[in-house]
Amino acid sequence: MSSGIIFSIEEFAINDGPGIRTTVFLKGCPLRCAWCHNPESWKREPQIMVKKGREEMCGYSIEAADLAGRLKRDEALYRDSGGGVTFTGGEPLMQAAFLTEVMDLLPGIHKAVETSGYASPETFREVLSRTDLFLFDIKLADPELHRQFTGAGNAPILQNLQTLIASGKPFVARVPLIPGVNDTPENMEATAELLEGASGLQRVELLRYNQMAGAKYPMVGLPYDPPFQEKQEPKIHDAFTKKGIKLLIL
Numbered sequence: 001m002s003s004g005i006i007f008s009i010e011e012f013a014i015n016d017g018p019g020i021r022t023t024v025f026l027k028g029c030p031l032r033c034a035w036c037h038n039p040e041s042w043k044r045e046p047q048i049m050v051k052k053g054r055e056e057m058c059g060y061s062i063e064a065a066d067l068a069g070r071l072k073r074d075e076a077l078y079r080d081s082g083g084g085v086t087f088t089g090g091e092p093l094m095q096a097a098f099l100t101e102v103m104d105l106l107p108g109i110h111k112a113v114e115t116s117g118y119a120s121p122e123t124f125r126e127v128l129s130r131t132d133l134f135l136f137d138i139k140l141a142d143p144e145l146h147r148q149f150t151g152a153g154n155a156p157i158l159q160n161l162q163t164l165i166a167s168g169k170p171f172v173a174r175v176p177l178i179p180g181v182n183d184t185p186e187n188m189e190a191t192a193e194l195l196e197g198a199s200g201l202q203r204v205e206l207l208r209y210n211q212m213a214g215a216k217y218p219m220v221g222l223p224y225d226p227p228f229q230e231k232q233e234p235k236i237h238d239a240f241t242k243k244g245i246k247l248l249i250l
C-alpha cells in the first residue's frame with residue numbers, strides 16, 4: 001500500500017466533470033506555467049504557506065486506502081447525481097503509482113483525471129486504463145512557445161493526446177486563454193487540428209485567465225511577474241465549431 005501527498009480535497013464540486021463530485025488535489029507539477037494560479041501545487045513535498053501572517057502547512061501524506069475510504073463515503077451522492085471523483089493537481093500523473101492504487105480501490109465510481117498530459121507514455125497508459133473521463137489541458141500547440149511559457153516542451157503531451165484520441169475514451173480539452181500568449185488564430189487553428197475527428201472529445205473549454213492568479217505567490221515566497229498583459233481581454237477565435245467541435249467559453 002503506498003501513500004501520496006495531497007493538498008486539498010473539495011467536496012460538492014460541480015465544475016470538474018459531470019454531476020456532484022469530490023475533487024482531490026495531488027501535489028507536484030513538472031510544469032511552471034506563467035499563468036498558474038496554484039503555485040503551492042508545484043513542489044511534491046508539503047510546504048509552509050503564510051496566510052494573513054500565519055504559517056500553515058500545505059500538503060500532507062495520506063495512505064491510498066485512507067483516501068479511497070474517504071472518497072467512498074459519498075458514493076450514494078455520486079450515484080444519485082451522476083457524479084464521481086476527480087483527481088487534479090498540480091499534475092496528478094506525477095504520483096501515478098499512488099493515483100492508480102487509489103483508483104483501483106474505487107470500483108464502480110466514475111473517475112475523472114485533470115492533467116497537463118505531461119508524463120511518460122507508460123504512465124499515461126496506466127492511468128488511461130482506469131479513467132472514465134479526462135480533462136486534458138492543451139496550453140500551446142507550438143513546442144517552442146510551450147517551452148517558453150511553461151518551462152517544458154510539449155512533445156510528451158502531444159504524444160499522450162494522440163494515445164487518448166486513439167483510445168476513444170471520453171475527454172474534454174481545456175485551453176486556458178492567456179492574452180497575447182495563446183489566444184492567437186495560429187494557436188487556436190493548430191489546437192483545433194490536433195482535436196479534429198477525435199471520437200471521444202465531448203467539447204473544448206476555453207478558460208479565461210484568472211485575474212487572481214498571482215494571489216498565492218507571496219504566500220509561498222515567490223514573485224509573480226507574468227510576461228503578458230494580465231488586464232488585456234483575451235481574443236476569442238473560434239477555430240473549433242467550424243470543425244464540428246462543441247465549444248464552451250468559461
Ligand code: SF4
Nearest residue numbers: 029031032033036090
Ligand atoms: S500544469 Fe497546471 S498546476 Fe502545473 S504549472 Fe501549469 S497551470 Fe500550474
